[in-house]
Each structure stands twice: as C-alpha cells, then as structure tokens.
Amino acid sequence: MKIFLPDNSIIELDEGSTARDAAAAIGKGLAKAAVAAAVDGHQADLSKPLRDGDSISIITADSPEGLEIMRHSASHVLASAVLDIYPGAQLGIGPAISDGFYYDFLLPAPISESDLPRIEERMRDIAKARAPFQHRRLSRDEARRLFEDQPFKLELIEELPEDEEISVYTDLKFTDLCRGPHVPDTGRVTAFKLLSVAGAYWRGDENNPMLTRIYGTAFPSQKELGEHLERLKEAERRDHRLLGRQLDLFHIDEEVGAGLPLWHPKGALIRKIIEDFWRDAHLGSGYEMVMIPHIASVDLWKTSGHWDFYRENMYSPMDIEGQQFIVKPMNCPGHIKIYKSRTRSYRELPIRWAELGTVYRFERSGVLHGLLRVRGFTQDDAHLFVRPDQIQEEIIGIIKFVLYMLRIFGFKEYEVYLSTRPEKSVGDDAHWEQATEALRVALEEVGLDYEIDPGEGVFYGPKIDMKIKDALGRAWQCTTIQVDFNLPERFDVTYVGEDNAEHRPIMIHRALLGSLERFIGCLIEHYAGAFPLWLAPVQAVMLPVADRHLQYVEQIATRLGQEGIRVEIDYRKESVGKKIRDAQLEKIPYMLVAGDKEEDAGTISVRLYSDGDVGARPVEELVGDMMREIGEKS
RNA sequence: GCCGGUGUAGCUCAGUUGGCUAGAGCAGCUGAUUUGUAAUCAGCAGGCCACGGGUUCGAAUCCUGUCACCGGCUCCA
Known part of the structure; x- marks a missing residue:
C-alpha cells in the first residue's frame, strides 16, 4: 500500500503495516526517536495499523507534540508507581502541562515532598521494565467493571458521549482510562523528576473533595532535564520576594498584616519614578488627574451595586457617628461623583480622568503572594466618559497607550484575553453584546492576538485583560480595559447632547499597569533586580581608592547630582574589591x-554592573553618556 | 478558604533518641589597616527558638490551637 509522507514523497508498505513500520522504512534513526505518529493529521500510537493512502508524519520527543505525549506517558508511569506503593489510591486525572505533567490522587494517607524520591525510584523501575503501553477499546459496561473501585474514573466514563468509544491503556500492571496516544513503552520515559505535591480540588471545584496532586517534569534527555532544573533555580533567584529583601525595596510585616506591603526608601523611589513617568504620560495623552478619599459612605456602594455584587471582596463597614463607611475596593464611584458635580456637555466628551487610586480588597489568605497578590494596592486607574460614537476610538487609543507603556518597561511578551459576561452580572444583553463587540473590534484593529475567556468579565461589563508572566512563568493580570453601561445608569450619569436632550455616556474603566504593587513585582523579576538606569534607585556609586581621593570623588558626585543623577559615595574604609563586590x-x-590616576587626569574609571570594567573617561563624557542612557529609558 | 510543607539572631542555616549557658557564616558595632575592579584582619554585641495552651523532673525538640510564610487548588489588579 502507498503511504504519503510530509514531504509529499510516497513509501510502499506491506498490508497491515503500522506507523512504526513506516518510521522504520523512512530511517532507522527516526524509528528509534519516534514516540507517536500523526495519521491524516490525527495523533496515533506507533502501533496503529495504516491503510492505503494514509498520510503520515512521525512524531519525536523533541517536537512540542512529542514532548507532550511523552509527558503524558510519564504521568501514567507516575500513577503506576503510586498505585504500587499506595494500593488503596484512587485516581483523578493526569495530563501533560506546559512544563511537565501531574497526576491527581486520593491517597489513603497524606504524603509530602519527602515521599517523592521513593515514588520516583519506583517510576525508574517501571521505566526500566520497558513495559509496552497497550491500547484497548472497551464497551461502556466493560469499562465500568474495570474501574469499579475507581469512582473518579467512573464519573469520567459516565460523562463521555454515548457514541464515543472508551479507550484504555495498560502499562506493566496498571490500566488507565485514556484517549492516548502514548509512547510505545515505559522505557521511552527517560529523563524525569517529581517536583512537588499540592492539593487540588477534583475537577477544580472547591465543593469537590481535595485530591493530592503530584507535579513532575520530563524531557527527552537528562541534559535537557538538567537545564530545565537549572532554569527553575535561576527563576528562584529572580523571585521578587527574595530580591525585595536583598535590595531593600519593601517588606511585608506580620504585625502590620498579611498582604499589606511596606515600601522601603529604595522601593518607594522606584515607585515614585514610575508614578512620575505615568502621570506625565497621561497628562500628555489627554488625561486629567483626579483624587478621591479612601473611604466612602455605604450608601455610595449601594448605589454603585458593589454592596450587592462585590461585598465578599470588601471589608466590613466602620461606624462613624452612626453612619456606615467602607474602605474603597474600587475608584469608579468617586470619579462618577466628580462627573456628576455639574452638568456636562457633549462637547466635553470624551472625559479621561486618571488617578493612582489605592484600593483595599479582601483576598483569601491562601492566595496572597508577595507584591503580586495583596490586600491593599494602588491601581493606575482611569475612567473615561464617552459618547457611544467615541467608544471604539477610545478603546483603540487605550490599547495603543498600554502597548507603549509596556514597551517602555521592556515587556515584550504578554497574553491578551477578551472576557465575556459572567453569571453574576447586571445589565441587558444588547449592551453586553455591543460592548463585547467594541472590545473585539479594537483588538482586531490594533492587530493583537487574543483568546476569549468566557464568563470572566466583571459584573458590570466585558473586559480586555493582559497578563504578564513572573519568573516562574505564572501569568498575572495587569492591564484591564472594561466597558461599562451599568454604572452610568445606576448613578444616572448624563450629558447634554447637541439636541439639548440628556444622554447617557458610556464608561470605560482601565488600568494599564494594573496595580503598582503587582506591576513592580513583575518588573523586579523581569529585570532580575538589575533595573535599567532610569529606574535604578541608586544610579551610580562613587568608589574612592583611598581617603585622599574623597574630595575629588565628592566633586564628581556633586556634578552628577546637578544633572539629577542619583549617586552615592562609598565612604567606608574598605578595599576597592569589597566596595565593588557590595x-x-x-x-x-x-x-x-x-x-591617583583619575584625579591627575581629571577622569573617572567606569565599571558597569552589566559589563564590568570599561575603563576611564572624562567626567563630562560620563555625564553625557549617563544622561543619554537615562533619556532612552533603556 | 482548602491540601501539604515550613517557622531558631536583620539574612542564610546548624542544633543527635527531650538533658549543660541554643551555635556558625554574612550583615551590624568597635579598633587596626589607606587599600586599584566581586569579600583585609581582630574583637564585641545580637535569640520570649512565630505566638498561646498542654505533656514532662526537664521542651527549640513531643501534643494541641492560632498566626504568618512557601508550593498548589479555588478566586482576582
């Protein structure tokens, strides 16, 4: 029979040949490297029999698909090992994920990371046994019988569509419900490591029982596994919580409260630089600044709908002379009140009001995370009041603005999501649809790739979110752009139109950086604490070789200070080596x-953090170089 | 909030099966050294062993409650 290959060539195989035979026919090396195949575009085991006219491509472990298949197989090996060691274990699911794989178990007794080596050892035994992954198809009844003591598997079986075949894979002794494909045998799962154990709700629902999830990773070779583990270690060194302490930027104090960061001078200075840049950028882009108080009467939150829809994230009211007040979880009602302080004309719109507005939200204790998830934070917030005909253009403007900002801070990679109407929400369908469409069109217009995040909008409207990743690859939502028909209605916000009648403006809520806390947390990891010159809290440090050079060094520091360069002098009686190290x-x-050399020549020797010793240069040349670099924000 | 883990000096960590006055390095302070591109030397000081109960002749160590932190889950800027 004839089999077509990806390069359009044709090979001739005997009837009943499998994908493995095809691989062997193409080349011995390929047959050895093959983990699975794609037959007519569908992934399949190497043991799959081919039919005349099939087109086939061989999948190897060094391709993304192959790696995923191999990791999925690794998760089966893990389940095998766990079942061996903990006979009563019940199985959840065990997929491959972006950097590895996991498997969820309900175990007879809790385990901890100290148990992982033992499981890993058993996995190695199973791998060594080179047990084939055998594929079988079962009837629904057979499957039910096979998994009679595995309630989670039974639940999965019941949810498979009636007409779908039930497929299982067996390695060594263990059989798992699985669509496949898998590597040919357990011996192909070579370089792996179990990393952590964690709790995870069955099917991600907190009403379900909590299972024990074991995370691991696997690679085609020991070398690649080693490199990956090295990357993880490097990521730990970039952790903003660690760098925050090492660089004396901030800390979170138990007695102050969880999720309430305290900014030290250097951290506060970085924040000030970002805030200054942010304000200037906004004032230069048609925004005006506003400011509102941190607490407001509970009545305001009842009008806004937060009392009904957001109360679980708000702190309890405080009593002030018999009146109830609430610490603000959002800035929007305050800005609306400013809008409503007088009548507005259509000529004023769009109004763009921005504020670095601090808000406080209740977050469950288990979710707090350094600066990235806190209970009090400052949003780089703005609210735009626009006429219906302006909405599209304004959203496009915001997207362009955010892309400009992120570029300045060196972020080139981010994920974009369009979040649609959630279950718990207000407003009529037509408005929701209109708003969602406006966001979608804007994204297309600017040419951003995005994903739909169904049901993830805010209660008052759909939104565009942009997420940036921390050192460990966890995505954090920063930018958010939200269209809102609801609040203008609730507060009866109006403008007087050309026709002298009252009209309802639309609000756009947006934060570009998200919150300064989260953004700076990401920024620290992004730069691994080595901030570019314009952001560095200390831009230069003067290192006199001996005390007799102090006067000269002070002179230069004064000169740099005149240009606004943040410079310190290391007065300590330490060796130059020590001063450089610190x-x-x-x-x-x-x-x-x-x-002496520099003082005689009127120069200064420059050592860059990034490049080491780059030699001496005249002081004025240095000033010029630094000012240029600061100006470029690079 | 849930599952598992952790909590000893400002930081990083030792601390045997419960038993002497809880140790070390770095940082800090004092003194000496005036130093040329990643650590000069010496001395001193620094601890309610997260916090509260309990077991015990005796607890950093065992039990228990609370809090915080770490990894996840769920939830969100």
Missing part, C-alpha cells in the same frame, strides 16, 4: 572608581 550585589548600574 555595589555589584546591590546591582548598581554604574560603579565609578577614582584614585
């Missing part, structure tokens, strides 16, 4: 060494 650990971009 400056290097503080990740100060410019280390400026001056001794």
Whole structure:
C-alpha cells in the first residue's frame, strides 16, 4: 500500500503495516526517536495499523507534540508507581502541562515532598521494565467493571458521549482510562523528576473533595532535564520576594498584616519614578488627574451595586457617628461623583480622568503572594466618559497607550484575553453584546492576538485583560480595559447632547499597569533586580581608592547630582574589591572608581554592573553618556 | 478558604533518641589597616527558638490551637 509522507514523497508498505513500520522504512534513526505518529493529521500510537493512502508524519520527543505525549506517558508511569506503593489510591486525572505533567490522587494517607524520591525510584523501575503501553477499546459496561473501585474514573466514563468509544491503556500492571496516544513503552520515559505535591480540588471545584496532586517534569534527555532544573533555580533567584529583601525595596510585616506591603526608601523611589513617568504620560495623552478619599459612605456602594455584587471582596463597614463607611475596593464611584458635580456637555466628551487610586480588597489568605497578590494596592486607574460614537476610538487609543507603556518597561511578551459576561452580572444583553463587540473590534484593529475567556468579565461589563508572566512563568493580570453601561445608569450619569436632550455616556474603566504593587513585582523579576538606569534607585556609586581621593570623588558626585543623577559615595574604609563586590550585589548600574590616576587626569574609571570594567573617561563624557542612557529609558 | 510543607539572631542555616549557658557564616558595632575592579584582619554585641495552651523532673525538640510564610487548588489588579 502507498503511504504519503510530509514531504509529499510516497513509501510502499506491506498490508497491515503500522506507523512504526513506516518510521522504520523512512530511517532507522527516526524509528528509534519516534514516540507517536500523526495519521491524516490525527495523533496515533506507533502501533496503529495504516491503510492505503494514509498520510503520515512521525512524531519525536523533541517536537512540542512529542514532548507532550511523552509527558503524558510519564504521568501514567507516575500513577503506576503510586498505585504500587499506595494500593488503596484512587485516581483523578493526569495530563501533560506546559512544563511537565501531574497526576491527581486520593491517597489513603497524606504524603509530602519527602515521599517523592521513593515514588520516583519506583517510576525508574517501571521505566526500566520497558513495559509496552497497550491500547484497548472497551464497551461502556466493560469499562465500568474495570474501574469499579475507581469512582473518579467512573464519573469520567459516565460523562463521555454515548457514541464515543472508551479507550484504555495498560502499562506493566496498571490500566488507565485514556484517549492516548502514548509512547510505545515505559522505557521511552527517560529523563524525569517529581517536583512537588499540592492539593487540588477534583475537577477544580472547591465543593469537590481535595485530591493530592503530584507535579513532575520530563524531557527527552537528562541534559535537557538538567537545564530545565537549572532554569527553575535561576527563576528562584529572580523571585521578587527574595530580591525585595536583598535590595531593600519593601517588606511585608506580620504585625502590620498579611498582604499589606511596606515600601522601603529604595522601593518607594522606584515607585515614585514610575508614578512620575505615568502621570506625565497621561497628562500628555489627554488625561486629567483626579483624587478621591479612601473611604466612602455605604450608601455610595449601594448605589454603585458593589454592596450587592462585590461585598465578599470588601471589608466590613466602620461606624462613624452612626453612619456606615467602607474602605474603597474600587475608584469608579468617586470619579462618577466628580462627573456628576455639574452638568456636562457633549462637547466635553470624551472625559479621561486618571488617578493612582489605592484600593483595599479582601483576598483569601491562601492566595496572597508577595507584591503580586495583596490586600491593599494602588491601581493606575482611569475612567473615561464617552459618547457611544467615541467608544471604539477610545478603546483603540487605550490599547495603543498600554502597548507603549509596556514597551517602555521592556515587556515584550504578554497574553491578551477578551472576557465575556459572567453569571453574576447586571445589565441587558444588547449592551453586553455591543460592548463585547467594541472590545473585539479594537483588538482586531490594533492587530493583537487574543483568546476569549468566557464568563470572566466583571459584573458590570466585558473586559480586555493582559497578563504578564513572573519568573516562574505564572501569568498575572495587569492591564484591564472594561466597558461599562451599568454604572452610568445606576448613578444616572448624563450629558447634554447637541439636541439639548440628556444622554447617557458610556464608561470605560482601565488600568494599564494594573496595580503598582503587582506591576513592580513583575518588573523586579523581569529585570532580575538589575533595573535599567532610569529606574535604578541608586544610579551610580562613587568608589574612592583611598581617603585622599574623597574630595575629588565628592566633586564628581556633586556634578552628577546637578544633572539629577542619583549617586552615592562609598565612604567606608574598605578595599576597592569589597566596595565593588557590595555595589555589584546591590546591582548598581554604574560603579565609578577614582584614585591617583583619575584625579591627575581629571577622569573617572567606569565599571558597569552589566559589563564590568570599561575603563576611564572624562567626567563630562560620563555625564553625557549617563544622561543619554537615562533619556532612552533603556 | 482548602491540601501539604515550613517557622531558631536583620539574612542564610546548624542544633543527635527531650538533658549543660541554643551555635556558625554574612550583615551590624568597635579598633587596626589607606587599600586599584566581586569579600583585609581582630574583637564585641545580637535569640520570649512565630505566638498561646498542654505533656514532662526537664521542651527549640513531643501534643494541641492560632498566626504568618512557601508550593498548589479555588478566586482576582
């Protein structure tokens, strides 16, 4: 029979040949590297018999698909091992994920990470046994009987569509419900490591029982596995919580409260630089600044709908002379009140009001995470009041603005989501649809790739979210753009139109960086604490070789200070080596060494954090170089 | 909130099966050294062993409650 290959060539095989035979016919090396095949575009086991006219491509473990298949097989090996060691274990699911795989179990007794080596060892035995992954199709009844003591599997079987065949795979002794495909045998799961154990609700629902999830990773070779583990270690070194302490940027104090960061001078300075840049950028882009108080009467939150729809995230009211007040979880009602302080004309719109507005939200204790998830944070918030005919253009403007901002801070990779109407929401369908459409068109217009996140909108409207990743690859939502027909209605917000009649504006809520806390947390990890010159809290440190050079060094520091360069002098009676080491650990971009040579020549020796010693240069040249670099924000 | 883990000096960590006055390095302070591109030397000080109960002749160590942190789940900027 004839089999077509990806390069359009044809091979001739005997009747009843399998994908494995095809691989062998193409080449010995390929047959050895093959983990699965794609037959007519569908992934299949190598043991799959081929039919005349099939087109086939061989999948190897070094392709993304192959790696995923191999990791999925690794999760079966894990389940095998766990079942061996903990006979009563019940099985959940065990998929491949972006950096590895996991499997969920309901275990007879809790386990901890110290149990992983033992499981790993058993996995190695199973791998060594090179047990084939055998595929079988079962009737529904057979499957029910096979998994009679596996309630989670039974639940999955019941949910498979009636007409779908039930497919199982067996390796060594263990049989699992699985669509496949799998590597040919357990021996193909070579380089793997179990990483952590965690709790996970069955099917991700907190009303369901909590299972024990074991995470692991697997690679085609030990070398790649080693590299990956090295990357994980490197990511740990970039952790903003660690760098926050090392660089003395912030801390979170138990006695102050969980999720309530305290900014130290250097952290506060970085924040100030970002805030200044942000304000200037906004004032230069048609925004005006507003400011509102941190607490407001509970009546305001009843009008806004937050009392009904957002109360579980709000802190309890406080009593002030018999009146109830609430710490604000959002800034929008305040901005609306400013709008409503007088009548507005259609000529004023769009109104763009921005504020670095601090809000407080209740977050469950288990979700707090350094600066990335806190209970009090400052949003780089703005609310736009627009006429219906302006909405599209304004959203496009916002998207362009955010892309500009993210580029300045060096973020090139982000995920974009369009979140649609959630279950718990207000407003009529027509408005929701109109708003969602406006967001979609804007995304297309700007040419951003995005995914739909169904049901993830806010209670008052759909939104565009942009997420950036931390050092470990976890995505954090920063940018958000939300269209809102609801609040203008609730507050009876109006403008007087050309026709002298009252009309309802539409509100756009947006935060570009999201919150300064989260954004700076991501920024620290992004730069691994080595901030570019314009953001560095200390831009240069003067390192005199001996005390007799102090006067010269002070002169230069004064000169740099005149240009607004943030410079410190290391007055300590320490060796130059020590001073350099400490400056290097503080990740100060410019280390400026001056001794007799420099003083005589009127120069300064420059050592860059990033490049080491780059030699001496005249002081004015240095000033020019630094000012240029600061101006470029690079 | 849930599952598992962790909590010893400012930081990183030791601390045997419960038993002497809880140790070390770094940081800090004092003194000496005036130093040329990632650590000069010496001394001193620093601890309610997260917090509260309990078991015990005796608890950093065992039990228990609370809090915080870490990894996840769920939830969100």
